[in-house]
Amino acid sequence: MNLESQFSGHWNIDPAHSRIGFSTRHAMVTKVRGAFNDVQGFAEIDPHDLTRSTVEVKLRVESIDTRDANRDAHLKSEDFFHAEDHPYITFASSAIDEVDEGQFIVSGDLTIRDITRPITIPLELTGIDTDPFGQTRAGLEGSRRIDRKDWGVQWNTPLDSGGVLVSDKVTLEFELSLIKDQEAPAETGNQTS
Structure with a gap:
């Protein structure tokens, strides 16, 4: 794959074919999975100079979907994401490094509940x-485990066994379909001011 010729340019996330989700342990024994259905974002890639590349992603908290309406309502409440006061989760890159062919580490700031880390x-x-x-189209996949308490998402309930209902560790899951912006048409000489 010739990365420089194919991956260069401005790409927009296709929300209909992308998934930004999460999974975490529930009651210490099973996993609960969910995703955000309203995903916006872009990547500006300059493979000749990755320091000039950027990624931005915005998730609407109200679009959270775990296939259970009561759980979704709880996740949107003050106990978790507090969607009314903090309607978006955002990510803005600060650096992109290619660590192997087609393998990238994207560093940046993740903001949840107005806490940026x-x-x-x-x-x-x-x-x-x-x-x-x-x-x-370009496809990207990855995952990253975080501690939700680092972003102020602290609600929990103890279990009789000594464990807790919801694990603090959450795995973020990324399955992204990006659509490349078509080249801008050449300027014509009949523009007016």
Whole structure:
């Protein structure tokens, strides 16, 4: 894969074909998975000089979906994400490093409940191809474990066994489909001011 010719440019996240989700232990024995259905963001990639590359992502908290309406309502409440006061979770990159061919470490600031902390996310470029509609697409996948209490998400309930209902450790899951911006048309000489 010629990264420099294919991955260069401005890419927008395709929310219909992307998933930014999470999983965590529930009652110490099973996993609960969820995702945010409203995902916006872009990547500006300069493979010749990755210091000039940026990534920004914005998730609407109200779009959280764990396949259980009562649990979703609880996650949106003050106990967890407090969607009314903190409607978005955001990520803005500060550095992108290619650690191997198609393997990247994206460093940046993750903001949840107005608490911003640095985080690094490993992402793998899974492919670049043209879809049937002529759009160039890139796929990226990765995951990263965090401690939710670092971002002020602290609610829990003790279990009789001595454990807790919800694990503090949460695995963030990224399955991204990016669509490349088409090249801007050449300027014409009949512009008016």
